Amino acid sequence: MNHDIKILHVLPSGTRQYCMHGWVAHVDNICVGHIHMLIEANDRVKFLDAWVHDDWRRKGIFRKLWDTRWKFVQENFSGWKAYAWCKPMSLPLLLEKGFTPGDSSVYVEKEIEEKGPYGPNCFVSC
Numbered sequence: 357m358n359h360d361i362k363i364l365h366v367l368p369s370g371t372r373q374y375c376m377h378g379w380v381a382h383v384d385n386i387c388v389g390h391i392h393m394l395i396e397a398n399d400r401v402k403f404l405d406a407w408v409h410d411d412w413r414r415k416g417i418f419r420k421l422w423d424t425r426w427k428f429v430q431e432n433f434s435g436w437k438a439y440a441w442c443k444p445m446s447l448p449l450l451l452e453k454g455f456t457p458g459d460s461s462v463y464v465e466k467e468i469e470e471k472g473p474y475g476p477n478c479f480v481s482c
């Protein structure tokens with residue numbers, strides 16, 4: 357790859373309520389991808405929200421971001437457990453890195469209806 361891809365580590369704000377780290381891949385100060393990590397209770401870190409811009413996919417950016425984050429957790433969270441919910445595109449890299457597959461999940465959705473003036477509709481028989 358000829359482009360000079362740099363990675364910026366975005367630190368959490370410092371408040372204990374919100375402990376999200378981010379790693380942003382950028383070329384000439386334009387963001388081309390990012391990944392995140394949430395620090396959770398019980399010595400667990402959650403890897404989430406991997407994204408690489410369509411025009412920059414399959415060039416190793418996700419791998420580069422992933423390896424940068426992994427180096428950081430090895431240096432700072434040794435002994436903790438890392439986990440993630442993967443989509444089909446991100447799963448192969450995590451399996452390659454030695455993560456073991458657990459439960460899968462199913463996406464569901466529902467339109468939110470406005471609540472009527474008398475509360476939710478309810479069949480009244482008498």
Ligand SMILES: CC(C)(COP(=O)(O)OP(=O)(O)OC[C@H]1O[C@@H](n2cnc3c(N)ncnc32)[C@H](O)[C@@H]1OP(=O)(O)O)[C@@H](O)C(=O)NCCC(=O)NCCS
Pocket residue numbers: 404405406407408409412413414415416417418419420441442443444445446448449
């Ligand atoms: C998933 C995503 C982040 C990968 O980014 P990328 O920079 O193109 O990935 P890389 O080029 O670094 O590929 C690293 C590895 O990921 C896997 N991978 C990447 N794209 C893949 C695809 N389309 N299908 C299957 N595996 C894929 C491969 O194992 C690949 O290793 P290889 O190149 O040696 O085969 C990107 O496709 C994306 O943003 N997808 C939409 C959002 C998404 O699904 N995010 C995952 C949320 S959990």
